[in-house]
Amino acid sequence: MTEKDVLVVGGGAAGFFAAINIAEQNPNLNVAILERGKEVLTKVKVSGGGRCNVTHAEFIPSELVLNYPRGEKELLGPFHQFMTGDTMAWFEKRGVELKIEEDGRIFPTSDSSQTIIDCFVNEAKKYKVEVLINHSVKTISKSESIWNIETTQGCFSANKILIATGSNPKIWKLLEDLGHTISHPVPSLFTFNIKDKRIQDIPGVVAQQVEVKVLDTNLWSEGPLLITHWGMSAPSILKLSAFGALELAKRNYKFQIEINFIRKTFEDCINDLKVLKLELAKKAVFKSSQYNLPKRLWQQLVLASNIEMNATWADLNKNQLDNLSEQLTKAVFNVDGKSTFKEEFVTSGGINLKEVNFKTFESKLHKNLYFAGEVLDIDAVTGGFNFQNAWTGAYIVAQNISL
Template sequence: MYDVVIVGGGAAGFYAAIHVAEARPKIKIAILERGKEVLAKVKVSGGGRCNVTHAEFRPKELASHYPRGERELLGPFHSYASGDTVEFFEKRGVDLKIEEDGRIFPTTDSSQTIINCLTSEAKKLGVQTFLLCSVTGIEPFTEENEKLWHVATTTQTFKTKKLLLATGSNLKVWKMLTQLGHNIITPVPSLFTFNIQDERIKHIPGLSTYAEVTVLDKKKSRRNYQKNSAQSEILFAEGPLLITHWGMSGPAILRLSAWGARILESYNYSFRIKVNWVPEYHSDGLLELFMKVKQVEKKTILRTKIVDVPKRLWASLVRASGISDKLTWPEVSKIQLQELANQLTSGLFHVNGKSTFKEEFVTAGGVDLKDINFKTYESKIQPNLYFAGEILNIDAITGGFNFQNAWTGGFIAAQGIVNGLSEIGENE
């Protein structure tokens, strides 16, 4: 008999185990991990550096980075948020640093630092970890008027008083939960890059610039960007945009993929975006600037970059506007300059497919948030069953927010478990 069984040896599972063990040193805790190693997602996150959390320390603003879960996380973030996470790791000898964009990493720039901290802490506290231990069944039962759980796995069956599921995006576990009465929101990809085959960006991979990006309503958008009304613009984001060999990525694109996860899935990942490469301008204002330059500049348009965009992008869009490399400002027509202004402020690109963002696969979907008591992260349907992490219908944009959801959920679930154990007693 275990006091607590945690299914899932990831960030949320280990964090919960550590906090339960610290509060109740004598109880038996087991972590069941289906893989051959724990904390696999921590290992690859942030390009192997582990983006631990984000330097947003105000609960309301922190919650605003979650397309799914914003309202539900507000209370939990008042109890446990980014500052608490930083304190947890620094108290255990892990020095952290805040980068310019607010992301927080270990100063070692190695995710292994975080893994070592969590695994050594769990081991020190007596938490047992079972690898290659895949769950095959979850069943509640009653013994001496106490609601307990049987957890069947590929290696053995565990009996426990409290069960915490921190399995991430696991279709098999979600199916088990459906049979236990939980509602599962169908999962769809949340963080992904856009596949775009377009001559304007084909030869400039690796280029990064600040841009505004709008997803156009597939039902309302027109081919001519002059006719696109504001009503056809359904998703908007701004920030660094990275041109890749397969299309577009970077924070602006990833924000759109997170906030538009379900809409873009309904489009079967075939839709159009409008990009403003010079957010400080609109088409008419830029044309007006071009006409003034035309009166005084004698060089070729290709060699005269008069707006703040990378040179290679300027050259690509000049050529896409039908302007030859040798055409000078005095020779260019107003129609050609209008086309260049349009390319710079409202260029249309067709997205046809998606690519996973590095190895940090995140989904929108999971256990319906209406089924959860967010004061304890306990199920409202099954007593003594708790959840933490991405198994719930919670996900965030990039920047350390998805890990913060794991830390917060793991901590509050641990408090709920500890308080529950104090009520029903514990193994001595």
């Protein structure tokens, strides 16, 4: 039996961040990370397309929490203790320069996730955190006040343990055996599979500001929309996939969406089109794109409105004007399935949040059992928010364990 003061299960973002901060804040503690794989920080490596989207430039806790479909209420207090500005200061103090991009995402200026990995590995060495790879956890048990963990490579004991294993069903099962409730995991960040004549020939086209609704639900979002080879993506769709994760899973990812490409009402659009009918009377509708819509998208919506390619504005009858207004403001698409968004394997699901004390991130069921990151039923939209949850939870755990 190898004895440690603190065992961190999971060598990912939350695990490393916690272990480093524990060891730095209390150098007397003997801290070890147990990682089941042969490499650590694998998710950090692929995140943000290999650039590592460290966090997001949102500096007000009450605004930041709005990006968490699950965890919004619980994270408000923690974000007052440690959030975006603290994350940036932490990395910059350790020589990692960061930059804020136009859309608010924050990356290392190196544009390489390896910079973050090197920082963590070096800090772990500096503070004598032992990193044990190929240690897959088989059992977690407690005898009196001591935690025992059996791995494929041996047995360990510790006064305090942190579970930071992300969405790992085996660990969730072990936590269930300890009495915790697990919310059933479902995918949370995904793109929509759509086969539709209007979009089949225009992959790569981006409509900058659209509104998207899922019909027969209260789900809606706004933002850019990207047409892809398999359907639709970009923030407007990803937000829907995150906030609608449970509802869309129930529907087996078969549902209808309604898109307002111009963010105007049907009536306002009709009025606009009537003016254009007079002003652009002799011009071909197909060739005179409006509302700053990409030309190829405009052309597909015109054809879908039963308007011939050579029809002029003056030629349009009432039905065609109605059709075009409908395509621009209330276009309905059938979604049939989902695809993973890049390498962002995000799931909703995890430890029931009612069973965690969010002042400390400690289990309410067992003393000295802590959680951080996606092992909890917390997830976010894309843009660095899932990492911020990991840093915040891990930091608060470290403060409490290192006392």
